[in-house]
Amino acid sequence: xxEFVLDSRSKVATYMQLILQVKQALRVGLLRPGDQLPGVRxxxxxxxxxxxxxxxxxxxxxxxxxxxxxxxxxxxxxxxLAGPSLGHQAQLRDELVDWxxxxxTAGLAREDITALIDTTVRSMFDxxxxxxxxxxxxxxxx
Amino acid sequence: xTEETALQTAGLGKRYGRAWALRDCTLRLPTGRIAALxxxxxAGKTTLLHLAVGLLRPDEGEVRxxxxxxxxxxxxxxEIGFVAQDTPLYRDxxxxxxxxxxxxxxxxxxxxxxxxxxxxxxxxxxxxxxxxSGGQRxxxxxxxxxxxxxxxxxxxxxxxSLDPLARHEFMQTLMxxxxxxxxxxxxxxxxxxxxxxxxxxxxxxQRAHVQLSGDVDELLAQHRTLIGPRETEAxxxxxxxxxxxxxxxxxxxxxxxxxxxxxxxxxxxxxxIDVSLEDLxxxxxxxxAQAKTETAGELAAK
Amino acid sequence: MIWLTWRQHRKQLLFTLLTLAALAAVMxxxxxxxxxxxxxxxxxxxxxxxxxxxLVAGNAVNCSELSSQFSHQYSSLTFIAVLFVIxxxxxxxxxxxxxxxxxxxxxxxxxxxxxxxGRMRWALAKFGLIGLVTLVIALVYxxxxxxxxxxxxxxxxxxxxxxxxxxxxGVVPIAYTLFAVALGVFLGVYSRKVLPAMGxxxxxxxxxxxVIEWVARKNYxxxxxLKLPITSTQQYNMYAGDWIYSNSVVGAQGKTLLADAxxxxxxxxxxxxxxxxxxxxxxxxxNPCADAAxxxxxxxxxxxxxxxxxxxxxxxxxxxLALAALxxxxxxxxxxxxx
Numbered sequence: 043x044x045e046f047v048l049d050s051r052s053k054v055a056t057y058m059q060l061i062l063q064v065k066q067a068l069r070v071g072l073l074r075p076g077d078q079l080p081g082v083r084x085x086x087x088x089x090x091x092x093x094x095x096x097x098x099x100x101x102x103x104x105x106x107x108x109x110x111x112x113x114x115x116x117x118x119x120x121x122x123l124a125g126p127s128l129g130h131q132a133q134l135r136d137e138l139v140d141w142x143x144x145x146x147t148a149g150l151a152r153e154d155i156t157a158l159i160d161t162t163v164r165s166m167f168d169x170x171x172x173x174x175x176x177x178x179x180x181x182x183x184x
Numbered sequence: 185x186t187e188e189t190a191l192q193t194a195g196l197g198k199r200y201g202r203a204w205a206l207r208d209c210t211l212r213l214p215t216g217r218i219a220a221l222x223x224x225x226x227a228g229k230t231t232l233l234h235l236a237v238g239l240l241r242p243d244e245g246e247v248r249x250x251x252x253x254x255x256x257x258x259x260x261x262x263e264i265g266f267v268a269q270d271t272p273l274y275r276d277x278x279x280x281x282x283x284x285x286x287x288x289x290x291x292x293x294x295x296x297x298x299x300x301x302x303x304x305x306x307x308x309x310x311x312x313x314x315x316x317s318g319g320q321r322x323x324x325x326x327x328x329x330x331x332x333x334x335x336x337x338x339x340x341x342x343x344x345s346l347d348p349l350a351r352h353e354f355m356q357t358l359m360x361x362x363x364x365x366x367x368x369x370x371x372x373x374x375x376x377x378x379x380x381x382x383x384x385x386x387x388x389x390q391r392a393h394v395q396l397s398g399d400v401d402e403l404l405a406q407h408r409t410l411i412g413p414r415e416t417e418a419x420x421x422x423x424x425x426x427x428x429x430x431x432x433x434x435x436x437x438x439x440x441x442x443x444x445x446x447x448x449x450x451x452x453x454x455x456x457i458d459v460s461l462e463d464l465x466x467x468x469x470x471x472x473a474q475a476k477t478e479t480a481g482e483l484a485a486k
Numbered sequence: 487m488i489w490l491t492w493r494q495h496r497k498q499l500l501f502t503l504l505t506l507a508a509l510a511a512v513m514x515x516x517x518x519x520x521x522x523x524x525x526x527x528x529x530x531x532x533x534x535x536x537x538x539x540x541l542v543a544g545n546a547v548n549c550s551e552l553s554s555q556f557s558h559q560y561s562s563l564t565f566i567a568v569l570f571v572i573x574x575x576x577x578x579x580x581x582x583x584x585x586x587x588x589x590x591x592x593x594x595x596x597x598x599x600x601x602x603x604g605r606m607r608w609a610l611a612k613f614g615l616i617g618l619v620t621l622v623i624a625l626v627y628x629x630x631x632x633x634x635x636x637x638x639x640x641x642x643x644x645x646x647x648x649x650x651x652x653x654x655x656g657v658v659p660i661a662y663t664l665f666a667v668a669l670g671v672f673l674g675v676y677s678r679k680v681l682p683a684m685g686x687x688x689x690x691x692x693x694x695x696x697v698i699e700w701v702a703r704k705n706y707x708x709x710x711x712l713k714l715p716i717t718s719t720q721q722y723n724m725y726a727g728d729w730i731y732s733n734s735v736v737g738a739q740g741k742t743l744l745a746d747a748x749x750x751x752x753x754x755x756x757x758x759x760x761x762x763x764x765x766x767x768x769x770x771x772x773n774p775c776a777d778a779a780x781x782x783x784x785x786x787x788x789x790x791x792x793x794x795x796x797x798x799x800x801x802x803x804x805x806x807l808a809l810a811a812l813x814x815x816x817x818x819x820x821x822x823x824x825x
Contacts, residue, residue: 269596
C-alpha cells in the first residue's frame with residue numbers, strides 16, 4: 043500500500059500533492075490496478091491533515107476514472123495512466139533539443155535554463171487557479 | 185443555505201471594565217469544518233471560545249451552538265467538547281478516574297472509546313495526570329473531550345505549550361478522530377503554521393475584532409496580489425477590487441486585493457499572483473493592528 | 487457529583503476525622519474523669535439539693551467550696567473552651583473557602599463547568615454535600631462538647647447561658663459551623679482566591695459572632711424582673727442557672743439606690759451585701775439597713791431564667807442559619823454570572 047508524504051514547503055496544494063503521488067506511483071508501477079488506497083481517516087491521521095483534503099483528492103481521482111469505491115468500502119485503483127505514446131515522445135524530444143540549442147545560443151547558462159524550465163512548469167501545472175496570470179507587457183513596450 | 189450551522193454569533197461582545205475583549209463579532213461556522221481561529225495573544229480568541237462554551241456571558245449580541253444558547257445548560261453543553269488553554273484537569277486524578285468522572289457528569293459518554301484511544305498511544309491511565317508530560321496531558325484532555333461524542337469540538341491553544349513531537353502527535357490524534365466522526369472543530373492558535381494543513385475554515389481575530397472569516401478555498405480564490413506600476417494603481421483596482429494592504433516603492437505598487445468575483449482583465453503592466461494562506465493572515469492581522477484602542481486582552485497581558 | 491465530591495475531599499475528610507479522633511482521645515478520658523469527680527466529690531448532689539427555684543431560703547445550700555475546689559482542679563481544661571469556640575470557623579475556612587475559589591484559582595472550573603452537568607447543578611450538589619458533611623461533623627462535636635462541658639458549667643457560677651458556655655453547647659455550634667462554611671463559600675465565590683477568602687472568613691466570622699453575642703443575644707427575649715425585699719430571708723438562687731443582667735437595690739419609690747449590688751437586712755443589720763462595682767456608694771453608707779431611705783427597699787434582679795436556655799439556643803441558631811442561607815443564595819447568584 044502506498045504511504046503518502048507531504049512537502050510542507052511546496053506551494054502545491056495538499057490535495058494535489060496526494061493526487062500527484064498516486065499518479066506517480068501508478069506510473070512507476072508501485073501501485074497497480076486492483077490495489078487499495080489507504081483509508082481517509084488513516085491518511086488524515088498519519089499526515090495530520092484535514093480528512094476533507096484527503097476526500098477531495100480521492101474524489102478527484104475517482105472523477106478522473108483512476109479509482110472507484112467498492113461495496114464493502116475502500117477506494118481501489120482501476121485505471122492506468124495512459125503513458126505518452128512513444129511516437130509523441132520522440133517528436134517532443136527533438137523539439138526540446140532544438141530549443142536547448144537556441145537557448146544556449148542566446149547566452150543562457152545551464153542554471154538559467156533549468157530555472158526557466160522549472161518556473162514555467164510550476165506555473166503551468168501547479169497553480170490551476172492562476173488563470174488570470176497575464177504576462178507582463180513591459181518587455182514589449184518601446 | 186442548506187448547510188447546518190455549528191456556531192453562529194451576531195454582534196457578539198464581551199467587556200472587562202471599560203475595555204472590550206471582543207466586539208462586533210459576527211460569524212457563521214458551518215458543520216463539518218475544521219476551523220482555525222488565529223490571532224495574537226490578547227486578540228480575543230479565548231474570550232470567543234469561552235463565550236461559545238458558556239463559561240462567559242455576552243455583554244452584547246448573542247452566540248448560538250447548533251441553534252442553542254450554550255448557557256441554557258443541559259442539551260447545549262452535551263454537544264460541545266471543550267479543551268481549555270493549558271489543559272486544566274484535576275492533577276491528582278488519574279486518567280481512568282477522569283474518564284469515570286466524565287461518565288458521571290455527562291449524559292452520553294463513551295468511556296470505552298476514551299480508554300481505547302489512550303491505550304492506543306500508550307498513555308498510562310493509572311498515574312495522576314499531573315505526573316504525565318504536557319503532551320500526554322493534552323492527549324488525555326482531548327480523549328476526554330472526544331468521549332462526549334460532541335458535535336462541536338472547541339480547543340483553546342491546545343498545542344501552544346507542547347514540543348514539536350507532541351504537537352504533531354496531538355494533531356494526528358485530532359485529525360484521526362475527526363476523520364471517523366462528523367465533528368466540527370474550532371481550534372485556536374497564535375501560530376498559523378500549526379493549523380495550516382488541518383484547517384479548511386479560517387477566522388482571523390485581531391484587537392477584539394474579526395478581521396476575516398470563511399472557507400479557506402473560497403478566501404484564497406477571492407484574494408490576489410496585484411503588482412504593477414504605481415501611476416496606474418487607482419485605475420487598475422477601481423470598481424473591481426478592495427485593497428486590503430498596499431506597499432509602494434516610488435515606481436511599483438504591490439496590492440493585496442479582495443475580489444468580488446472572478447479576476448477581471450488586468451490593465452497594462454499589471455500581473456496577479458496567488459496569495460498564500462500565511463500572507464493572507466498576515467495582511468489581515470496588520471490591518472487590524474492599526475486599530476486605535478487597546479483591548480481588554482492586551483491590557484491584561486501587560 | 488457524590489463521587490466527585492468524595493474523591494476531591496477524601497483527604498480533607500480523613501484529616502478531619504483524625505483530628506476529631508485525636509480530640510476524642512483527649513476529651514473522653516478527661517470527660518469521664520470530670521463526670522466521675524463531679525459525682526464523687528459531692529458537688530453533683532450539692533447542686534441537686536440547691537435546685538433550680540429562683541428563690542431559696544436564706545441559709546440554704548452553699549456549694550461554693552465544693553464548686554471552687556472542682557473548678558480549681560480542672561481549671562487547666564477550661565482553656566479548651568476557647569478552642570471549641572473557634573473550631574467552627576476552621577471548618578468554614580478549610581471546607582468553605584476553597585470550595586469554589588480553588589477550582590477557579592486552578593482553572594479546573596473550565597473543565598468541570600463545561601461538562602454536561604453545568605455549573606449550577608455542580609454548585610448545588612457541592613454546597614449540599616459539603617453542608618451535609620460539615621453538619622454531621624458539627625453534630626458530633628456539639629454532642630461531645632456538651633457532654634464534656636456539663637460538669638464544669640454546672641459548677642461555675644454563671645450557668646449555661648453565660649457567654650462562652652452558651653456557645654459550646656447545644657445546637658448553636660452546629661449553626662455557627664454551617665454559617666462559617668456558608669461565609670467561606672460566599673467569600674470564595676467573590677474573591678476567587680483561596681487565601682484571601684480564608685482570611686476574610688476568619689475576620690468576618692469573628693466580627694459577626696462578636697456582634698451577635700454581645701449586642702443581639704440579650705435582646706432575643708425580654709428579661710424577667712424579680713423583686714426581693716431587702717428584709718426577706720430568701721435569697722436569689724445562684725445555682726438556678728440564670729443569666730443575670732443586672733442586680734440593683736431599688737427604693738420604695740422606685741429610685742435606684744445601689745447599682746450592681748444586692749442587700750439583705752435582718753433586724754436592721756446587714757446580713758449580706760454584695761456588689762460588683764467599687765464600694766463607693768457603700769462607704770458613704772456603712773449600714774444602709776438602718777438608713778431611712780432604705781425603708782421598703784427591694785432587690786431587683788433582671789435576668790433570663792435558666793429554663794430559657796433552649797429558647798435562646800433555637801433563636802440564635804435560627805439567626806445564624808438564616809445568615810448562612812442568605813450567604814449561599816448570594817453565592818449562587820454570583821456564581822451564575824462569573825466569567
